Amino acid sequence: MQLNPTWEFVSDRVMGGVSEGALSIASHEGQPVARLTGRVSLENNGGFVQMAFDVTPDGSALDASKWAGLEITLRGNGETYDIRLRTAQLTRPWQSFRTQVTATPSWRIARLPFDRFEPHRTTQSFDPAALRRIGVLAIGKVFEADISVAQVGFYR
Incomplete structure (x- = not known):
């Protein structure tokens, strides 16, 4: 199942950090591609730039329990990025389920x-039955972020 994300940009500036970045939408082979670029800084207790989206238009949970996992078509600059999932179970913005x-x-x-x-x-x-949000983050070290995502979905 393919998702149709409406990506949003978030950075550590929401908590006083100084990382800089941007989210742009381009086209690759006729389909939209989200691109996260920026410079991650650890100054001022910062350290991330992010692109993320709610999996449903109203922000409610999606039952993804029929699938084995997340499938992402991506490319970038050779760096490692966090993929973070948020579920309806989580109540604090710093809570997540993550991999790289x-x-x-x-x-x-x-x-x-x-x-x-x-x-x-x-x-x-x-709990995949309570999936609410998916994020792609450049985080935790000083570096230049550049990652593009063409498709996000689930696989069996």
């Missing part, structure tokens, strides 16, 4: 099994 992926210079499909996503700052277990 490397964005190679050539387009590739990354299959990320749900059981690979680790809880962060929560005691909850990941």
Whole structure:
């Protein structure tokens, strides 16, 4: 199942950081591609730029329990990025379920099994029936971010 994301840009500036970045939408082979670029800075307790989207238009949960995991078509500058999932179970903005992926210079499909996503700052277990939000983050070290995502969906 392919998703139709409406990507949003978020950076550490929401909490006083100084990372700079941008989200742009381009076209590749006739389909939209979201591109996150920027410079991640650890100054002022910062350290991230992010593009993310709610999996449903109204922000409610989507039942993804029929699928084995997330499938993302991506490319980038060879850096490693976080993929973060948020569910209806989570109540704090710093809570998530996360894994990492490397964005190679050539387009590739990354299959990320749900059981690979680790809880962060929560005691909850990941429940794919309560999926609300998906994010792609450049985080945790000083570097130039450049990652493009052509498709996001689920696989069996």
